[in-house]
Amino acid sequence: MPIALENVTYVYAPDTPWEQEALSGVSVEVQDGDFLGIVGPTGSGKSTLIQHMNGLLLPTHGRVLVDGEEVGKDRKALRALRRKVGMVFQYPEHQLFEETVEADIAFGPKNLGLDSDEIAERVRWAVTSVGLPDDILERSPFELSGGQMRRVAIAGVLAMRGTVLILDEPTSGLDPRGRAGLVEQLKRLNRAGITMIMVSHSMEDMAQLVNRIVVLSEGKVVIDDSKRAVFSRLEDLANLSLDVPRVTNVMLEMRRAGLPVPLDVLTVNEGIEALCQVLRGSDIVEE
Amino acid sequence: MLRNSVTIGQYLPGESPVHRLDPRTKILGVLAYVIILFLVKDFLGYGIMAIITALTASAARIPVKMLIRGLRPVLFIIILTVALNAIMTPGEVLYRLGPLAVTREGLFQAAMMACRLLLLIVTTSMLTLTTAPIDLTDGLEYLMGPFRRIGVPAHELAMMMTIALRFIPTLLDEAERIMKAQMARGADFQSGGFVQRAKSMVPLLVPLFVSAFRRADDLALAMEARCYRGGEGRSRFKILRLGSRDVAAGVFMAAGFAVALVV
Ligand SMILES: Nc1ncnc2c1ncn2[C@@H]1O[C@H](COP(=O)(O)OP(=O)(O)O)[C@@H](O)[C@H]1O
Ligand SMILES: [Mg+2]
Numbered sequence: 001m002p003i004a005l006e007n008v009t010y011v012y013a014p015d016t017p018w019e020q021e022a023l024s025g026v027s028v029e030v031q032d033g034d035f036l037g038i039v040g041p042t043g044s045g046k047s048t049l050i051q052h053m054n055g056l057l058l059p060t061h062g063r064v065l066v067d068g069e070e071v072g073k074d075r076k077a078l079r080a081l082r083r084k085v086g087m088v089f090q091y092p093e094h095q096l097f098e099e100t101v102e103a104d105i106a107f108g109p110k111n112l113g114l115d116s117d118e119i120a121e122r123v124r125w126a127v128t129s130v131g132l133p134d135d136i137l138e139r140s141p142f143e144l145s146g147g148q149m150r151r152v153a154i155a156g157v158l159a160m161r162g163t164v165l166i167l168d169e170p171t172s173g174l175d176p177r178g179r180a181g182l183v184e185q186l187k188r189l190n191r192a193g194i195t196m197i198m199v200s201h202s203m204e205d206m207a208q209l210v211n212r213i214v215v216l217s218e219g220k221v222v223i224d225d226s227k228r229a230v231f232s233r234l235e236d237l238a239n240l241s242l243d244v245p246r247v248t249n250v251m252l253e254m255r256r257a258g259l260p261v262p263l264d265v266l267t268v269n270e271g272i273e274a275l276c277q278v279l280r281g282s283d284i285v286e287e
Numbered sequence: 288m289l290r291n292s293v294t295i296g297q298y299l300p301g302e303s304p305v306h307r308l309d310p311r312t313k314i315l316g317v318l319a320y321v322i323i324l325f326l327v328k329d330f331l332g333y334g335i336m337a338i339i340t341a342l343t344a345s346a347a348r349i350p351v352k353m354l355i356r357g358l359r360p361v362l363f364i365i366i367l368t369v370a371l372n373a374i375m376t377p378g379e380v381l382y383r384l385g386p387l388a389v390t391r392e393g394l395f396q397a398a399m400m401a402c403r404l405l406l407l408i409v410t411t412s413m414l415t416l417t418t419a420p421i422d423l424t425d426g427l428e429y430l431m432g433p434f435r436r437i438g439v440p441a442h443e444l445a446m447m448m449t450i451a452l453r454f455i456p457t458l459l460d461e462a463e464r465i466m467k468a469q470m471a472r473g474a475d476f477q478s479g480g481f482v483q484r485a486k487s488m489v490p491l492l493v494p495l496f497v498s499a500f501r502r503a504d505d506l507a508l509a510m511e512a513r514c515y516r517g518g519e520g521r522s523r524f525k526i527l528r529l530g531s532r533d534v535a536a537g538v539f540m541a542a543g544f545a546v547a548l549v550v
Contacts, residue, residue, distance in 0.1 A: 016352075079473070079475075082473065089467065094461075094465065094468075094497075094498055095465055096494065097489065097490045097493035107473075108473050111475070156472060160473065
């Protein structure tokens with residue numbers, strides 16, 4: 001289910017003193033199976049952009065095409081769209097409300113009008129997909145740890161079984177282990193065929209997960225390219241006060257110090273390998 | 288957007304002479320205005336009151352659109368009041384529909400009521416539009432000061448109001464965010480009968496209250512961490528002072544009110 005934004009402009013609170021153009025002429029395309037990353041400084045319009053992808057916001061100008069159909073033409077199609085394109089908002093744990101984890105995850109499937117067997121099946125699948133144990137189902141979501149609440153909330157969206165999943169800063173505020181676990185599960189979901197779109201401040205997460213990155217600044221797309229190509233534009237990223245993964249920085253420093261290491265290194269493992277190769281090829285090791 | 292449909296209690300930052308008036312002048316002015324509004328008994332009087340409002344609005348440079356937007360949420364109440372007045376007042380019958388009769392006196396009464404309500408809402412919303420919430424509660428605290436002697440907790444009331452005003456937009460934003468999150472899970476807040484709709488509010492209200500309490504906890508902690516312990520002995524960052532501008536505003540209002548009462 002490809003998603004395409006064509007020249008989308010979005011204005012908050014039009015015709016008031018609080019009028020604010022959050023997106024100006026943005027065009028972005030997402031193909032099936034993609035893992036798209038969206039980065040940009042705070043207030044650059046990332047959250048506004050992703051809400052166009054499942055019809056929670058409709059463009060002021062321009063149009064959004066999902067599966068070739070223009071979004072917003074009729075209301076019924078809008079609800080169907082929201083079933084297919086799941087959306088995990090920032091701090092999704094703030095949307096939990098049921099007495100048990102099970103009931104909360106079942107909220108979405110229930111709204112779809114599924115029978116109870118199907119609902120139970122989906123709840124179990126969703127809870128496993130986010131790496132939580134089965135016995136958590138009986139507990140109250142409000143007595144869980146922050147990281148567990150986050151997973152429950154994501155499971156609640158997964159249980160809708162959409163073909164596209166959008167996540168707004170899913171790892172922010174998680175401890176390193178929670179973060180690593182979540183990254184792993186997101187990777188697996190994408191491999192299972194779900195198209196993923198993720199907003200994140202963490203370049204580490206981007207390096208591990210996405211294949212394409214869109215960089216937003218002041219409501220405009222400034223870079224839209226493959227992950228490696230984006231991370232090689234160090235100055236552009238620095239100008240937007242965005243980082244590159246720490247490994248990439250380490251490589252850069254080594255290059256400056258005179259070692260002929262490659263710069264398009266994104267993960268620690270790649271870094272180790274590249275370094276070993278350089279060292280083997282030179283005579284530093286032998287000394 | 289939820290936030291933009293609620294004008295009551297909203298502040299429109301500006302540098303106009305009305306913005307720069309002492310909040311106490313504005314509060315007392317509005318108070319007097321409301322009292323006069325209920326004393327005035329004919330349309331000429333309302334006309335004068337409307338002129339006072341219009342002059343103030345233009346001095347404050349508030350767009351007319353904003354004022355009209357503020358009326359939308361209370362339109363229903365106005366219509367209801369007008370309708371009830373038109374049919375409930377005994378007198379010379381103009382039109383009869385079953386047991387209901389529209390009377391000449393009723394129509395007159397209804398028109399008066401409509402004028403009164405419209406002016407009341409527009410003028411009071413002008414107070415919050417031109418006064419920052421902090422100034423508003425500061426002013427109220429000063430004005431309530433003398434009543435402390437008879438046990439009115441002036442500072443606490445003012446602080447409560449400051450906090451409430453501060454959090455209205457925050458909670459509206461929050462409500463909007465939660466609503467969208469639940470809509471993304473297939474929730475439907477718009478269709479269905481009354482019971483259905485009331486039920487559909489649960490997934491919105493529970494998280495909203497949870498978050499309101501969390502915010503309250505955080506705020507209380509933050510205030511205590513900075514040694515807040517009530518109004519006793521607390522010094523002020525901003526001292527209110529009446530100036531020549533306030534005298535001018537006072538004279539203008541007094542003159543206007545006098546004319547409205549006399550004609
Ligand atoms: N509900 C809203 N009402 C008015 N303005 C908003 C709203 N949400 C976001 N904005 C404004 O739109 C701009 C983009 O916001 P957002 O999309 O949330 O950015 P990001 O997610 O990149 O931080 C910001 O300037 C923000 O203040
Ligand atoms: Mg955001």
